[in-house]
Amino acid sequence: MVFALLLRSPERRRRATAALALLLAATLSACTSGQARQQQEEGGGGRGRGGRGGEGPVPVTTAAVVQKPMGVTVVAVGAAESISTVQVRSQVTGRLADVHFAEGQEVEAGQPLFTIDPQPFQVALDQAQAVLARDTAQANNAQSQVTRYQNLFDRGLIPRDQYETQIATATALKATTEADQAAVAAAKLNLEYTRILAPASGRTGALQVHKGDLVQANANNSTPLVVINQLAPIYVTFSVPGKLLDDIRRFQRAGSLKVLAHAAGAEDDDVATGRLTFIDNAVDPATATIKLKATFDNPHHNLWPGQFVDVKLLLRTEPKAVVVPSVAVQPGQQGTYVWAVGDDGVAQMKPVTVARVEGEESVIAGGLQPGEQVVTDGQLRLTPGAHIAQRGGARGTPAGNAQ
Secondary structure, eight states, X not given: OHHHHHTTSHHHHHHHHHHHHXXXXXXXXXXXXXXXXXXXXXXXXXXXXXXXXXXXXXXEEEEEOEEEEEEEEEEEEEEEEESOEEEEOOSSOEEEEEEOSOTTOEEOTTOEEXXXXXXXXXXXXXXXXXXXXXXXXXXXXXXXXXXXXXHHHHTTSSOHHHHHHHHHHHHHHHHHHHHHHHHXXXXXXXXXXXXXXXXXXXXXXXXXXXXXXXXXXXXXXSOOSEEEEOOSSEEEEEEEEGGGHHHHHHHHHHSOOEEEEEETTSOTTOEEEEEEEEEOSSOXXXXXXXXXXXXXXXXXXXXXXXXXXXXXXEEEEEEEEEEXXXXXXXXXXXXXXXXEEOTTSBEEEEEOEEEEEETTEEEEEEXXXXXXXXXEEOGGGOOTTOBEEETTSOTTOOOTTOO
């Protein structure tokens, strides 16, 4: 009834409406505050149970820090190079009568490769031998005449000039026979040149001539008949920074330096092992590098002339290096660090000093001890003090790349 009386006046109606609005706002505020306190209490309980806002332990993969021998290496890109490359050419001109090998075949030194038609050279040899026989007979007769002329000259029956003329004739004929002998030797040599033998052992390349072709003698400006490359042993040529020259020379004096070569795309097991055999006599001033050569036995021909290979020059071996997988090392504003996991399963950030990287492993100079566990996968979700859960097994199992 009182409410009805209040509504009779417009002024009183406005005041009643304002009071009712304030009452409703206070009621809604009280409800919202209660719900917020309840949610905060539930959230706090979740953090207390999981340690990370209700998310629970962070799943990661860990690996053990190990101590083992590690080589100090110099990495470079090199190219395989044949020790001996021979361009086979003909020393006589003639028709190619036969080819005694197939393209790409392995040949031995002294093995027949080509035969040039020998008939013209056999005819030339026969002719030279006939000339030699004729001139030899004339020279023998002239020498006999010298003996008779000397007897007549001693008895005073012929003048001196006639005797000396006969001596000159005999001497000239003797020189002619010597020239004929040289011509015979040259004809025999040309006949031998019709059989072209392999000058070195190796693998033949593409055949540039075919049976029936006319082969030119000593055609240095033309394509060779075939090229032979020696494959075993073989060189690998590569360059390293010139600042390493003193270290390389010092370690080489202590013993032969081992070189590893691996062709791109080859199997992991196809790593060739050789030894450093050549250091260039000058550092290239344009690139500040020095050229080196390593010799590989290459019995299975894993290395091929002209092939690019990844090279590792092993300078020395560090017997007790502290090693972690390289994926465990993270870059930061203060330097490199790793996430280490304690015995309580809590992650903590540890700064480390990386001495060098060898393949997929990093050698640590400081910050870690052998036996510690480091995170190799899942680092992005970690914060200091977070609990971790090992993926695929209990924490502490070394990862596959930990040795």
